[in-house]
Amino acid sequence: MDLDAVAIRFCGDSGDGMQLTGGQFTTTSALFGNDFATFPDFPAEIRAPRGTTFGVSGFQVQFANHHIHTPGDAVNALVAMNPAAFKMNISDVEPGGVVIVNEDEFTKVNLKKAGYAPDENPLDDETLSTRFQFRPIPISRLTRESLADSEMGAKDVDRCRNMYALGIVYWLFDRPLDTTIEYLETYFGSRKNKPEVAAINVAALKAGYYFGETAELFPVQYRVNPAPLEEGTYRKISGTEATTLGFAAAAEKSGTDILYSGYPITPASELLHGLSALKHLGIRTFQAEDEIAAVCAAIGASFAGNLGVTGTSGPGLALKGEALGLATMLELPIVVVDVQRAGPATGMPTKTEQGDLLQAMYGRSGETPCVIVAPSSPSDCFEMVIEAVRLAFRCMCPVLFLSDGSIANGAEPWRLPDLDSIEPIQVSHPTKPADGDDRFNPYRRDPETLSRPWAIPGTPGLEHRVGGLEKQDVTGNVSYDGDNHQHMVETRAEKVRRAQDIIAPLEVDDPGESDVLVLGWGSTRGSIIGAVNGLREEGRSVAMAHLRHLNPFPANLEEILARYSTIIVPENNTGQLRFLLQGSFLKPIIGINELKGRSFQVNELRDRIRECIDGATA
């Protein structure tokens, strides 16, 4: 049976290998040619007490025969490996959806751990079979039986349950096994030198597949055909991977080495891991003693002629605030990646949010304008990192890159870019004082960009001092002069504003004659596209646009806003972009705001936009 799109969610204990299982299903679907979007959802605890609800780890992937932009609202197929996973996820499954559970794990002990009442077993609920295509399967026992001939211990055998379940799902959706078999053989076989572990995992995968086939588990197999993607070579990419690649490309395109200096923090640590493997591409990494040292080392590296980059999440950005003020004063380029997570304080580290926009904009002492960019999807990180680096060099100031948990961990297909077509990034270091100057003036600005010359230590004759005390313009000498301070504050702001000269104008997708604009930023793009497309199918004329530059805004934003009578801004915060827009353009904006640790559900957002439109026109 052919389907247009399916959202499948694998869930189990955080030690059950659900991320790997979901990742494998995604890779197989990608190579099959589907469009897809993923949503890994896992607890902060590495090994929470087994079987508890707070230890449940999930991985959702939507795959489709057409363009999709989100991991899907309702779950069409759920694989639950234990009672806790079942309990936490069953309500998300659409009526009539597929529900596969590992019934062996629904023991008294596990049910109790999941918080079910004594003698209560949710699988006894007879309505499950009428509400869903419900299939309780003894996955633990079947896995053991299928590996009975193996010499491996019970623990290793039980660890293959996820592959058995994946095998069943591969059969259900008529997917080939070869990609996962190759992965298992490479990962366990070659890399970990445990071919026997690879063998039992492969055996379990195949056994699950054949079980689905011979048991005729479902009346039909479902098939989701390849999506008509643009011609080209594709790969699967997560936001973190795309960010990593973006920095590698930026180092090459600018001819400047990068120091990535970070401190472990969820969900930004993976960036440190990825970049630490790229020493051969002009990238060095430094795991600092804390967030403050991380940004300071990055600034030090920039002073010495590298591009300093640091990465963090919201709480870390708060710690870096003072140093960002210094970088603003020194007028040195650095890039700060903020993979936003739900806050304040520790908040929900593994859950996404867009709560740091105003912190990025204002979270420092004094008048400290920084450039802010935000990628709109996992693959968009590649282009936006290069943009961030370009802007840092042009403006000689900090550039904040606002990603978030859903972008960093989410994955989608990516058409490989033509690296040769990426413009070189201009970087220049003076070797002598400016014409007409008898000494080097570190704050002698470029009249067009207002940026100062970036003279680096080791250059004879350009010795100079920089520091956090206010600078006299041109000479860079310490100055307490009020008029000079006002001039410098205004100059630093104008320098950032002039970044508009190289920022692409905002494009609006307007079906024509629309009075309503839905304007978003960051990771909400997928949900907004889905919601607006839904409204257009209802016959409504709704325009949409997505900001990737938050400071400065694209130069044409004001003119765009003036064209629409109703402007709706959905955000995963309480209205931070709305606040900036209203303050900047004195224009009433309607906010749709949700902070639930995940991106908007497409259908919910569609309904809320519709309500806003009807309310505004009533």
Place this chain on the structure above:
Amino acid sequence: MNTENGNPAKDSDVQLPTLTAKDLTTDQDVRWCPGCGDYAVLAAVRKTLPGLGRKKEDFVFVSGIGCAARFPYYMDTYGMHSIHGRAPAFATGIKIANPELDVWLVSGDGDLLSIGGNHTLHIMRRNVDVNIILLNNRIYGLTKGQYSPTSERGKVTKSTPDGSIDSPLNPLSMALGAESTFIARGIDIDAKHLTVLMQRAAGHRGTSFIEVYQDCNIFNHQTWFYASQKDTRPDSTVECVHGEALVFGADRDRGIRFHEGGLEIITLGDEYTEDDCMVHDERNHLQAWMLTRMRHPEFPEPLGVLYCNPDVPAYDAALQEQVSRVREQRKGQDVAALVRGKETWEVS
């Protein structure tokens, strides 16, 4: 700038111009209080640098915040006056970006031991090749006289009207605990001695840490006079010279010996001779530890290079080595290969 590691090319064949202290002096007025101990240290640094055989453009001075941290403004080299306590992190970033630079970090006790204690600890354990000069005046000067982490117990200051109840930190003990590979101590007014210490520090590959007893003549005048003044210095300090016995006193009539698991003062004469004294061995970590624990007035306080271990690789050198090795291993792997990744598929 496509040179190796993004660093400016270093042409070692070029004849080094002869630097003088004057070449290292900026046109900025020095704004320390008249009589401040920092002047003497500044003069000593300006005197030391020309003898190091480096080019002026290769020196970088980094500081945090405080009176001492104004230092870079007065050196006509590259310099950064950074933020409070974080100078070691900036210095580390500079050395990672360009290990060829000769990085000096000058700051005070509040900056390096209080707000920046964490960073001081970590630059030491990493052994980044940076020369640190701690100007220890046991007081917060720039904020006008609060007690610092090296102020003695009972110290009456603006913020401790009834006397400080904090125990002071011993900077050199802390440095050893933080795996420092070079520690030394000098006194602001003894420029000649300081110059020797700085030359040694400059030659050390790794973090070198010099504690300078520095007088704040406004807020903590005379705090080190027992160690710095002609009449009291001989009895209150002991000069540590590698391979020589620890003998002190105006008449060099007393010594330090190791006895019953600790150090004690002996009087040289009939009962003891120099042969009974501990011989300073700057490679001996345990001995160095004992030396740092010698505090006035129970003991004379040790001056000189107390510990120097040249065998620990410097962080920046180790990093360079790793980068070269990985580059060799991954020759031919370019950005395009990375972008392509492991698995791709074609859509036609």
